[in-house]
Amino acid sequence: MAIYHFSAQVLSRGKGQSAVAAAAYRSGDKLQDERTGEEKFYRREVTPDSMILAPSNSPEWMKDRERLWNAVEKAENRKDSQLAREINIALPVELSNGQQKELIRDFVQKEFVDKGMIADICIHRDDSNNPHAHVMLTTREIMSDGFGKKNRDWNNKELLNQWREEWSNHANKSLEREGVQERISHLSHEARGLEQLPTVHLGHVANEMEKRGVETPQGDINRDRQEYNSLVVDLQKYREEKQAIEAERARQFEQGSKVKSVPEHSSSEELVDKFIAKFLTGKKEEVVQQSNVETEQVRQPEQVTEVKPKQPSTQLSQEEFIERLRREFEENARKEKEQQRKVEQKKQRFNTPAEHDDLQIARTYLKADPSLPKIAERRQQIDKSSERLSNGKQFLLWKSQTINEAASQYKSIAHNQGRIQEQLQKIEQINWLNPLKFKDNRTIKEHAEGVISDCLNQINGLEEKLNYHREKLGFETEIEFKQVQAKSETERPGLIETNRSQRQQIAREIDALSNAENALKNGFVRQVAFNYPERSEMQYMSYETAHKLNEVNKKNGKIVPVEATEKFVTNKHQEIKQLKDKVSYTEQYSSRLHRAENYLKDYEKYRDIVENYKNKNSFSKMFVSKSTKNEYEKAVIARDSYENYMKREGITGRTDFEKQSKTYEDMQVRIPEFNGLIKTALNGLGILDAIVKGIEQAGREQERSTRQQQLQRGKGKGKKRENRWDMER
Structure with missing residues (x-):
């Protein structure tokens, strides 16, 4: 799952650190340290994904890693000079390598580079479960010829909090964009109102040791805190179950059931709450006291005042109360286990002897009854x-x-x-x-x-x-x-x-x-098919089809006949087809009118030309001028052709076209209504349609199996009866 880790440190010459050595270690590049004359190199099994981002006013040479950090070293002349700031950020494992790179690049560009810093980013993926980025940042203003004065504003602690918050915002947007449900937060568990203790960041050294089976102090802290957090989760489940019971009591009271009133918490319920709360308080103090590693993510929890439970009204001693509580828990666990055993027995009656053996073998691995x-x-x-x-x-x-x-x-x-x-x-x-x-x-x-x-x-x-x-x-x-x-x-x-x-x-x-x-x-x-004894092919349906059919039956509170489902699906498909035909007819109607309109315009054009020739002056010229006669004859032919085209599209003239256009407008108004009805008909049809198709496929599988069995019996290789599951069992 996505985790939040964002830590910052300052690389200082006073601590014996070197900017060139740090850059070489993080990038895996061979870098020459001009101050010491040494070549710095750290070989990595997985080559880091590295890049240097610089403000637009930076000289081009600053994108050279060796020249950049040697220039940083030269700019500092004190023995305790601060050389660079480093940010260590855990990247979401749910994102691909490319998405992780894009995420860290966008964040660094906006929060650091756009503010005037040069950023040397190196993504480490030596451990596929712990991808993280080292970001080395310059501390001085960028000048045209190199580095200027140090920007003290970048040392503001509030700025660090802002960076931490912006990282969670950037990461969560990327997770949401990729459809991942996980989210991270820069806030502590305490600030978010969570009772769970945060784990500490292992770092690459401790992480490598833990992978090799070597326990580390940081790993011990995380194991203790994970154990405590699991108890908190169990307590939360208990509280949710109790709230559900109280809600049911209130519902019965509101509906006028035999319950006279909504009972308050009984003294034993209060004691259960306080007993568990007291236990967790003590456990939390014990776990926190064992945490000796101080990190930015681990905060010392506030002192928790112990809440002493009230003595029950029966004046039981604390030992007697705890013993009674233990017995009640054991009895509830026994009843739950017995109920689960009965459910499993009911399920197993639908398995073959060979499948029972498979389940028994899996039980030895799972240390529990097998379930999906x-x-x-x-x-x-x-x-x-x-x-x-x-x-x-x-x-x-x-x-x-x-x-x-x-x-x-x-x-x-x-x-x-x-x-x-x-x-x-x-x-x-x-x-x-x-x-x-x-x-x-x-x-x-x-x-x-x-x-x-x-x-x-x-x-x-x-x-x-x-x-x-x-x-x-x-x-x-x-x-x-x-x-x-x-x-x-x-x-x-x-x-x-x-x-x-x-x-x-x-x-x-x-x-x-x-x-x-x-x-x-x-x-x-087979359990689902058992509800349909008249449909033998149901035994051959896929698990996915059976699961969908079972969900439909649960939703309806009864066994829905397959025939009813098939009839419903058929009727819905017919209804949808009729609606789609109406929409399609309207679209075709529109296309036909569009073509007819063009033919009508051309028909009217040549009709007017012919009428013009028929007046007295023009008509007499036809017998004098051969060209005029040819033009007239062409106009007559064109008029008659476009009239035929127009009639072929179902239009007899201008009046008829306008009438049909009005009809089309009335039809077009209903298109949204038809589309809405189609959408309504399709709603919920997908799962039913899948069930029907799954049952049809089951029928084909049954026919194939029958043919295969007949062929085997003909060869004397039929399967033994006892290895098959009988629907009549």
Whole structure:
């Protein structure tokens, strides 16, 4: 789930920190620290996703990570100078890598870069469950030639609170845009009125240790707080159930039932509340006292005044009251378990013997009666275990490769040291007393010194590479490395076998849960089909169809006949078709009138031309002018053609067209009404339509199964009767 973490720190030279080293560590780039002359580099298994954002007035060179942070170092001349501000932000795991990058870029641009800071963003995804961003920010104003004065306003604590709030706003908008229900808040649990204690941020070091199974103080704090929070959740459920009972009492009273009045809380109910509240208060104080890590997200809770429960009216001692409370809880739990057992027995009567075996096997894994929600929950746990095992396997492979690399480098160092000894011996063996060989001796010495220099350079390079292996494997000397190597070679086969065995166990459990899931779904289908004995094909419907049909029956409070559903769906489809036909007819009517109108205009145009020729003057010219006669004949042909086109569209003339146009206007007015009726008819039809189609598919599955059984019986391979579920059982 999405978590909120937003912490800030100042990188200071007084703490022994370096802006260049910090940037190299966060980005995974090799950076040359000009102040110390050292090359800073931290190798990462997963390459960080990095970018530098700068204000529009910044010089282009400031987008070069090495030049930027070396310039920051040069701008500070005090031994305790503040070099940079760093923000550490947890990114929502519900978003994709691209969405996470877009989210952090937009937030940093608006809150920091637009205010005048340069931001160096590095997103770390070494742990897929803990994506987070490191944002290094400059502390000085940007000038055209470099850095100016420090902006002290950026140190305002209120500004930090504003950044924290804006991050939650940005993140929640992204989650909402992607359709994710989870939300985060910058407010503490106390400020939001929650009784739960917040967990603390592990950080990458503690997180890596916890992944390897090494418990850390931060992890212990979170485990204690998670245990306390689970008790708070249980208390909340208890309160909600009690409120529901009180609401039911009030409803009965308002409806004039036999209840004379709405009873107040009984003394025992008050004692239950106060007893649990007292227990949680003590538990909270115990958990908080164990929290020694101070972080920005962890606040010391206010002192909780212990509320002493009133003694019950029966004057029971505290021990007697607690014992009675315990017995009541045990009795309620026993009744609930018995009721659940009866429900499970009723469900299991619809399973085959083989499916009963599958459910029994799954019960050993779940430590409870199998159900679809429990199987889904267990699968999520298995997925996390599989991921841990996969990470463990990768870690073993990485460790083996790293040890081999270190061994190879030590071997190369030894080889170069041997070459150095050889060259030193050559130099010692030179006879400088022979003047005739002085030139040759000098050549031999220079060559030997060159070889020695090359070997020393190679040794220095190998030693530099070994720094990474020393840090990762935890050794300093070659002797310590050989101890690490020997221990790894001893432990590695057992660790590999354990990892393989656990992966096989998970594979077996996954198969068992899949079989149990199929058994539960098959049993549920048969349970629903049992309500329709006259429809044998119902046994072949899918779980999804059975679930939808069961929901319809629940909503109606009775078993709805399939025939009634089919008839209802058929009638609705016919009704919708008629309405759509009316809408379609109106649209076609409009298109027809549009075409007819164009033909009518052309018809009237050429009709007027013909009428004009028929007057006395023009008509007499036709016998004199051949061109006039041709024009007249063309006009007659065009008039007759457009008249035929017009009649083909159902229009006889201008009067008829205007009459039909009025009819179309009356039809068009009803289009919104038809669309509304279609929408109403479609409302709720989707699930019923899916049920009918699902039952039709079940009929086809039954026919296919019948043909297959007949074929098997013909070959003498029919299934045994006892392995099938009988609807008459």
